[in-house]
Amino acid sequence: MRYYTKEGALLLRGLAFAAGTDLPPGGAAVRSFLFAPVPPACPAMPAVELAARRAGLDSASTAGLPVSVDVNRAVVTQYDGAIAFALADRDRVILVAWTPFSVPPGEVGTLLEGLRRSCPVPPGALVLASDAGGPGLCTGPLFEAGAAAVAEALARRDRAATAPAFLIYSRFGGGHWVEWSPEACPYYPCHHLEGQRCDHCYCPFYPCRDPSLGDEVVSSTSGAVWNCSRCTLLHLPVVADHLNRNPMASLAELKRVASRR
Numbered sequence: 001m002r003y004y005t006k007e008g009a010l011l012l013r014g015l016a017f018a019a020g021t022d023l024p025p026g027g028a029a030v031r032s033f034l035f036a037p038v039p040p041a042c043p044a045m046p047a048v049e050l051a052a053r054r055a056g057l058d059s060a061s062t063a064g065l066p067v068s069v070d071v072n073r074a075v076v077t078q079y080d081g082a083i084a085f086a087l088a089d090r091d092r093v094i095l096v097a098w099t100p101f102s103v104p105p106g107e108v109g110t111l112l113e114g115l116r117r118s119c120p121v122p123p124g125a126l127v128l129a130s131d132a133g134g135p136g137l138c139t140g141p142l143f144e145a146g147a148a149a150v151a152e153a154l155a156r157r158d159r160a161a162t163a164p165a166f167l168i169y170s171r172f173g174g175g176h177w178v179e180w181s182p183e184a185c186p187y188y189p190c191h192h193l194e195g196q197r198c199d200h201c202y203c204p205f206y207p208c209r210d211p212s213l214g215d216e217v218v219s220s221t222s223g224a225v226w227n228c229s230r231c232t233l234l235h236l237p238v239v240a241d242h243l244n245r246n247p248m249a250s251l252a253e254l255k256r257v258a259s260r261r
């Protein structure tokens with residue numbers, strides 16, 4: 001899954017499945033999910049379809065929810081491999097919880113209910129999205145990410161923003177949420193690279209498991225983890241620019257771009 005904003009919408013792309021609000025019972029095969037802005041004066045076309053067309057997406061494989069507020073007010077939370085997106089719209093909170101793992105068909109309802117119950121306020125619209133990457137789904141990270149996203153979206157509901165906020169769960173110094181922004185990163189320049197760019201930190205490919213870029217290491221707290229400390233690929237200006245222009249570029253494509261410098 002990749003996410004980014006475009007034409008006033010927040011796009012989640014590269015999905016395989018979504019279930020929940022405005023989707024068929026049991027879910028549906030979808031490739032993209034949109035937080036779609038309601039156009040002020042275009043009642044002729046539904047907001048999601050219009051946003052899909054504007055983003056150049058196939059509307060038949062795109063699902064979404066209309067939103068009335070700036071999608072830059074959305075909050076994105078990451079807990080281990082799970083990512084949640086929440087936006088406090090005018091009269092409801094929208095939550096989309098994503099997992100890279102497959103969602104067993106018989107567990108969709110239980111997962112949606114678990115997500116709803118774990119939130120500090122029940123979301124007015126709730127979607128479970130998945131890349132269907134195989135078995136391994138853990139509900140803990142999914143619920144934690146969802147609850148934190150809703151809490152933060154409510155806390156920031158009247159705050160203007162120029163990009164969605166990003167918070168990640170850290171275990172350093174005790175478990176806690178950390179807000180990360182490229183402008184105020186305490187680790188900059190983490191890779192000591194001339195002209196280092198940070199547009200795509202945290203890396204959308206994580207964990208890529210490409211041995212030419214990173215290493216599998218054993219962590220004292222959570223077993224084997226993918227370590228990116230020697231990877232500079234997405235920090236290269238030419239690669240960051242390419243990914244900004246082509247948000248769905250593959251890792252192989254970015255490595256080719258880097259090799260042509």
Ligand code: SF4
Pocket residue numbers: 203204205206207208209210213214215227228231232233234
């Ligand atoms: S090694 Fe590089 S490309 Fe791979 S996940 Fe880490 S930062 Fe991303």
